[in-house]
C-alpha cells in the first residue's frame with residue numbers, strides 16, 4: 629500500500645477541479661492494500677470514500693473528513709475475445725487495448741474519462757454503447773462483510789447509468805471481464821475511435837472542467853413534451869426519457885452563471901467550472917436548474933454526479 633497521506637487537496641484529482649482537502653488519502657492497487665487502508669479507517673473510526681478517476685464527483689468546499697481510497701491500476705490483459713482489467717485502470721487504456729487486439733464492442737466509449745471500475749459501477753455509455761452490455765463478470769468486495777463475490781452480467785442489474793454497485797455503494801468493484809468480438813481490423817477501430825472523439829469534442833469541448841452530464845436524463849410521461857422535443861431537435865426521444873439538457877434549455881438557463889459555475893452554452897446538461905467555481909456555486913446553479921424544471925414541467929431532475937462531503 630502507498631503511504632497514507634494527510635490533508636490532500638481534492639480539486640486537482642477531479643475533472644471539475646473543485647473541492648477542499650481530504651483528511652486522509654491513500655492509493656490502493658490490489659485487495660491487500662485495500663484491506664490495509666480499511667483497517668486504518670476502522671482503527672481511526674474514519675468514513676471511507678471510494679474514488680476512481682474523479683470524473684463523476686463533486687467534492688464540497690470543505691473537503692472530506694474521512695479517508696479517500698483511490699483505486700489505481702490493477703492490471704489488464706486480453707485473451708481470445710476477453711479483456712480482464714482491474715478497477716483502477718483508466719477506461720481509455722481498456723479501450724486502447726481492445727483496439728490493438730482487434731476486439732470490437734467498446735470503441736465508442738473512447739473519450740469517456742474515469743476508471744474502468746467507475747465505468748462498470750455507473751454503466752458508462754456513449755453513442756449507443758453501454759459497458760454493461762459487454763461485461764461478462766465482475767469481481768467485487770462487499771465492504772460490509774469483507775466477502776469477495778463474483779457477479780455475472782445479469783447479477784449486475786445494469787440499467788441506464790446504473791448497476792447493483794451504484795445501488796449498493798458497499799459493493800466495491802475490484803475488476804471485471806469484458807467479452808468482445810474478435811477479428812476486427814485495428815485500423816478500422818482506431819478510425820471509429822477518432823471519429824467518436826471528434827463527435828464528443830463537437831458536442832462539448834472535453835477539456836473544460838466539468839463532470840460531464842450533470843443530471844440523468846429523466847423519464848417523462850407527458851407525451852406532448854416528447855412531441856415538442858422531437859419537433860425541436862429532429863431526433864426521436866429514447867426509452868421514455870428526454871435529455872436533461874434540453875429541459876434546462878427550455879427553461880432559459882443555457883449560459884446561466886453563478887460565481888464561477890456556468891451552464892454550458894454548448895451543452896446545457898454540462899455544468900462547467902469557468903476557472904474559480906466553488907462547490908457552493910455549482911450546487912446553487914444545479915438547484916436553480918432543478919427548481920425551474922420542476923416548476924415549469926413538474927419533472928424532478930436527479931444528479932448523475934455524486935456529491936461528497938456536503
Ligand SMILES: Cc1cc2nc3c(=O)[nH]c(=O)nc-3n(C[C@H](O)[C@H](O)[C@H](O)COP(=O)(O)OP(=O)(O)OC[C@H]3O[C@@H](n4cnc5c(N)ncnc54)[C@H](O)[C@@H]3O)c2cc1C
Pocket residue numbers: 643677678679680681682683684685699715739740741742743744745746747748749750751752753754793799800801802834835838839840841934
Ligand atoms: C468531460 C466528461 C465527459 C463524460 N462523458 C461521459 C459519457 O459519455 N458517458 C458516461 O457514461 N459518462 C460520462 N462522463 C462521466 C464519467 O466519466 C463516468 O461516470 C465515469 O464512468 C466515472 O468513473 P470514475 O472512475 O471517474 O468515477 P469517480 O468520479 O471516481 O466516482 C464516481 C462514483 O463511482 C464510485 N466508484 C468509483 N470507482 C468505483 C469502484 N471501483 N467500485 C465501486 N464504486 C466506484 C465512487 O465512489 C463514486 O460514487 C463524463 C465525464 C466528463 C468529465
